[in-house]
Amino acid sequence: MDEDIICIGCGAVLQSDDPQKAGYLPKSALEKAKNEENTDVYCQRCFKLRHYNEIMPVDLNNDDFLALLNSLAEKKALIVNVVDLFDFSNSLLSSLKRFVGNNDFILVGNKFDLFPKNSKQSKIKDWMRQEANRMGLYPKDIFLVSAKKKLNLESLISYINDQSQDKDVYFVGTTNVGKSTLINAIIDMMGDIQNLITTSRFPGTTLDQIEIPLENGHFLIDTPGIMTDNQLATHLNAKDLELISPKKPLKPATYQLLPGNTLFLAGLGRIDYLKGESTSFTVYVARNMYVHRAKTTNADAFYEKHKGELLAPPSPDDQMAPLKGKEFKTEFKSDLLFGGIGFVTVPKGCLVKTYTPDGIGLGIRRALI
Template identity: 75%
Template sequence: MDDEIICIGCGAVLQSDDPKKAGYLPAAALKKAEAGETDNVYCQRCFRLRHYNEIMPVDLNNDDFLALLNSLATKKALVVNVVDLFDFSNSLLASLKRFVGDNEFILVGNKFDLFPLNSRQSRIKDWMRQEANRMGLYPSKIFLISAARQKNLDELIEYLDQASQDRDIYFVGMTNVGKSTLINAIIDKMGDIKDVITTSRFPGTTLDRIEIPLENGHHLIDTPGIMSTNQLATRLNAADLEVVSPKKPIKPATFQLLPGNTIFLGGLGRIDYLKGQSTSFTVYAARGVKLHRTKTANADDFYQKHVGELLTPPTGENYLPALKGQEYHTDYKSDLLFGGVGFVTVPKDCVVKTYTPDKIGLGIRRALI
């Protein structure tokens, strides 16, 4: 259309309808641009990049992201896959092995600060490496960090500083893993400590990526997060996602159970204890997820009656797919995974059945704690 106004920073068509879409500009500012009162108009996202070094997520088509991935094998690059430690299996880009080529690849596990203080980093890294290897991915290095709290970043930054001397660094990841938050933290840290980042401007920002220039002539490149139906986070509304996402270290809640007992993790997860001895199950979930124990024989009726009210999140009317289950036998002390919600630690020799909406995020691993 002839009357479209383009952001000079990223090339997006300016619009004031949706802050989450590319090219957003508040209506008053857009009206000024349409009236010709302002020159060199930037969208809100580019404005915040230029003036506050802040990367704002924007909704983009997965095809754009995949096209960018397809080009990685032809570039000399370090590929950084940022993953959510509370939804690791579903936030790891298993398809990355097809795109990395001969490039080095590292894993960065975000939200480590939410694990209990007695968690062993070496154990978590070993588990991450084993899971990545199982998917055909072989990271040269694994880091555990907190992007939001800027913890454990110095070692990662030192590694990226060395790696960027002869290549660009591409950050890739699923939505909601904290990728942009991490890059914002890196910009802040590197700018303050080493003055590596040229913070005055961000030239060449485009719709499918953001290039952050380094003084050595290379770039940190933020790519759009890819959405997956295997992430429960992509199914939740904003209010429920806020509740599910932990903000503080998780406090474990321990229940003494007999076979025939059920625990609900709000309306998002359920675990039935089918066979075994009287024992304790320990739940690790965000503090806003309401935990309830009941008898398995009553569990279906209990859920139907209380989901969205006593069993929250979800709040209000239940908009999620029905709970579907998977049975597990624990050969050793194990964590039963409720991807994006939390996990439940159970001893060996237990038969359990776990549920989430449409079985999203279900899994099992050797206990990490």
């Protein structure tokens, strides 16, 4: 039986090539289904949803995402954009502004538990709102949560119930922001609703949506994660992504630098200190990520010699773009941003050049801590 087999849960064509794509089923299970000519088969994602009440992430390309947004524009909906607080500008969906229409949308910043314990929520929310406004987006409200630790979820669930009396709620987000983990945490907190969770097709698309009943008779709807090239996470293998992803609150590490010094953040980030006084650079990255100080004059040679080994990740087998830099002058105490990796706090009056592969995720903000 060579023809395609369709998942009876979501309608996706079953495939065994990519676990992150719709319709994935392990190769052995797919071959068994083909050999037995069994057409009543679930993909792995639908199987786990049906039997274990567990939502798995699935990726979405840009064309499918535009179809999804067009679909949302025609509905009365509350839209929830889940963002990664450590890669905010790249996980905020700037294209939402063309499709939100008259619908309200809110921002949910995930991974708040990884910020140092002295971080002020109000300061982080103000920064998120300013960045969203700068991109033409005006969220009705902003929440800081931890899907993993189930932090601040009660207030989010209460808000969703209050604001969805006459509409469904759609969760959207890029890959690797923890959206599926957040949905699973919400399901867990809502009690035994396993048999009430269903899947259906997005109008005009081949995408499935997961519908979770709310107390008010409407639904919380999970959508596939959107893949974007401007996230470092999409360019790393799973092992390297695990290495750079913080598991515990970020612990600051301070380095005394002079102009002419360079800091490497493993092989994925670099800061050249170009001009200023002798001063402290405070690094906030995953605790097991290697940070190395070098002279800028030797930095290029050091990087070429040690990338993929001492300066890892990336691994030698990763197809990573060359480091590309951008200069910043700090007008006040600032955080240099390395999207998906972390940030480095530097004082006022420093001229620096920061680098990542292809310049992905570079930015600056007024210091949050």
